[in-house]
Amino acid sequence: MQTKLLVGSSKGLVIYNNFGSELKIISVQFEGLPISMVYVDERTNTWWVAVSHRHWGEKLHRSQDEGNHWQEVEVPNYNNYQYAPGKVASLKKIWMMQHAGVDRPEELWLGTEPGGLFYSNNNGNKFHMVESLWNHPSRQDPKQWFGAGKDYPFIHSIVLDPRDSNHLFVGVSCAGVFETQDGGKNWQAKNTGLVAAYLPNPNAEIGHDPHRILLCPKHPDVLWQQNHCGIFKSTDSGEIWEDISGQSGFPKYGFALAIDEHDPLTAWVVPAHSDEQRIPVDLKVVVCKTTDGGKNWITLSRGLPDSNAFDLVLRHSFVKKGNTLAFGTNNGNLYLSDDEGNSWKVISQNLAMINYLTLA
């Protein structure tokens, strides 16, 4: 079986094929354009791409034939919803798409900036604002929902419980984790145990910065997150988060996270040096892995740059499928491992900034 690696870069969508043997670029789509999101709906093998045009705004495209042909579809519209009193919201960026469950074949969730969650019940032909989250009292409070390195908060993680399509989590930077158990009608903050070191009250209920959230498909009560203030894990469906950052302080900061699909104790991160610098610690690109739920972390570096490297791995640029892991960096470097991260090989050092990776 052939596997494809989709690389969403700042200068186009690069599609690799023959994954596992020799990896080759078979196509470049949207050449020269900034790709802000790539999503493969595994239910129908529909490919989705968001393009952040510098001049023409955010656009959304889908393909039913693995990227050979693309159809532009209508982007979500904020319909004059006010971000703040007197301030009309408009779409800045599409960050995340997630199908709404195998029992809801036409339905999709979409996370956007500023702070929007949208829903489609017709395979993305039209998206509607999820008003319950938009109208959540915390969303309207600039001390609770606020931008992280950007003017506005954004929804970058949408995590579906495979047991129940009414149950999902979203991750907002900055606000934190929110859960719905009724398909999006009501939302509860799920940030207990997280730390927001940049707030006067680091244990505030809302105002957290989860860089990336993932759920273990075979153990859906287990959630992981790489947060601005550490690495956290929950074994009770987000009720309590435990700080599992390295005891020495490494790994701790970073954006990228990958987890094992079956083993609830195994995960990988690509650490970075602090909020202030955002470069590899000691200028060495490494991956850290835990196989005991975060009690211990080992450093994996075989095949990765061991000096003078300035690469940062962004939140959607680290993927895992089976034994294979791949990550791409802001400097256009792409690395792949066929042995769960024990060793790495360079796939390319000539791409543009990598914003998104997806395995199809």
Added chain:
Amino acid sequence: MARVKFTSALKRFFPTLTEMDISATTVKETLQLLEITHPGILGYLTEENGQLRKHVNIFVKGELIRDRVTLNDAVTAKDELIIFQALSGG
């Protein structure tokens, strides 16, 4: 009818787009008529609330339009209206 010209960059997304004559009295009306012949182009030029995108420029008679919010600058029959992308880095 005003003569409407376009940056060639838009041809990538609207391949049939060519210089054309449009009968309209304002910039807004011009763009609305353009949307009829080239569905979707309005979303490339304007934000959801109707204002001109930050990095799009429209010139009428060689001058940048003044009203980027409601696009009510007047257009007369012999005017030339040019739609450009603003310069930007990267």
